Amino acid sequence: MLRNWWTFWLGFLRINIEGTQLEKFINLAASRGIPLYDLRRTPSGRMTARVRLDGFRLLRHVARKTNSRVRIEGRSGFPFFLTRVKRRKALVMGAFTFVLAIYMMSTFIWDVDVVGNERLDKPTILQAAYNSGVRPGRWLPMVNVREAEQRIIAEIPGLEWVGIRDQGTRLIIEVQEKVLPNRPPVAGPSHIVAAKDGVIQRMIVLVGEGKVAEGTRVTKGQVLISGVIYAPQKEEEPLKKAEDKPAPPKVLEKLQAKGEAWARVWYEQTLEEPTQLEGTIPTGETSGQWRIKWGNQEIIIKGPSSSPFANSTEEVYTRTPSLWRNLQIPVELIKTEYHELRPYRQNRTPQEAITAAQDKARQALMGQLPQGAKVLREMVLPQPSSPDKVKVKVSIEVLENIALPQSVDAVEQGT
C-alpha cells in the first residue's frame, strides 16, 4: 500500500521488450539495480514489464547491450498526470479559484447573533453592533472586535459587559445587562398606608411620621406613616371662636415615607367537602399510537386507531423533523399516548372528611400569604351542612408587614 502510494508520485511506465535475449535483459537490469515489476511473457515471444520512471533511462543501456527494443505502452502516475493537467489550465484555475473562493468567503461575517439579553431587545443591540462595524458582509480581520465591544457598551446604557466571539462565519455578541437598583415603587412624596385590615403589632418608622400607635386596629388604606410633615401646632393658644377653623397646618416637608408595619391579620376560608369521594385515577396502563401527518392527511403507522380503554386521557406529542437548521420538511410525526383511567368511590367518615377539608382550606390560605408572613394561630370551626357533606371554616391569624407605599396625592384625592 505504502509502496503503491510512493510509486504513484514517482510515476510508472509499462514497457514492451522485444528481443532474443530477454533473460539476459532481466539479469542485467537486476544487477544494475533497476527494479522490474510484473514481468509477463506475451504469446508473441515478447515481454511486458513495469518500470519506475527514474529506472527507464538506465534501461536504454541494457537494451543496447542485449540488442532488444523497448517500447513504452502506457504511463501512469503523478508526473504524467501533471503533464496532462498542464494542457488543461482552465480546469486547474477553476479548482484553485473554487478553493480560494470558499476560503475567502469563510473569512467574512455572514451572521450576527445576540445572546444573553433579557430586558434589552435584540434589534437595538444589533443596531449598535451595526454602527460599530459588526454586521454581515464585513471582512472579519477588518473588524476590531475589542473596539466594537467598547462602542456597543457606550452606545447602550443598560449593558454591563459585551463579548464578541466568532464561530466560523457567525459572530456571537454575548451581553451582560446591568443589574439596576430597585426603583422606588411610587415616585414623588408618598405615605405608607395599610394594605389590609389588621391590628398593628410593631411599627418601624424609617422616614416620615408615624400616625398609628402599636396595638391600634387599622383599616385598609389608612395612613400609617405620613410622608407630609407639618409644622408643630401651638397647643396653648385656645381657639377664640368655636366656629373658627384652625389655620391649616404649615407643610414643612414632603418626603417618601419608609418603614414597616407588622400587623396581625386574619384570613378565613370556608370549604365544603363531600364525605363520599368520586373520581378517576390512572391505572398505569398506557397505549401509544404513532401517526404521520402530511399536509391534511394522517396515516397511522403504529398502534390502535382509537383508545383501547373505556376511560382514558390522552397526551399528544408532535415532532417536526428538521433537515438542517431551520429547513423543515412538511411532515409531522405525531405520537398519542392513552392512559387508562379507573373510576373509584371512597366513603369517608365525617371526621376524615373534615380533616381533608381542613388540609385543603389551609393550603388555599397559605397560597394567599405574602412572603415573610408568620402564622400565629389557627382555628378550625366545623359548620352545619347537608348530611352527605361537611363544612369547615378555617381561620388563621398571621403576623405580616402591611406597609404599602402610596403617593401623597392619591391619598389626598381618596379622602
Next chain:
Amino acid sequence: MAWERGKQRLQKALAGLLEMPKDVLMDYPKVTMIGNVQLVLENHRGIVEYTEERIRVLVTGGQLEIFGEKLVLRTILPEELMVEGRIHQVHFPK
C-alpha cells in the same frame, strides 16, 4: 523490511559461533513459498530461462527450476525475486 532482515542476519551471525546458517555463510538461496501462489527467492544469481510455464534461476551451487502455469515475475531486484502464479514444482536439477 531490509532493516528487519539485517537484524535477523546479525542475530544469525551471533548464533553462528555455534551453528552458522548456510544462506549467510555461502550465499545459498533461500526460498520462501506461500502456498502454491507465491515464491520469494533470495540470493539469486540471474535468470536463465523465463517462460510462462518454466522459470530457471541461477543460484549458488547450481540452478533452481520452477514449473507452473501463468508464472509472472512480480519483482526482480539484485538479490531477490518474487514469482507469482500457479506453482506446480520447485526443482533442483543435478
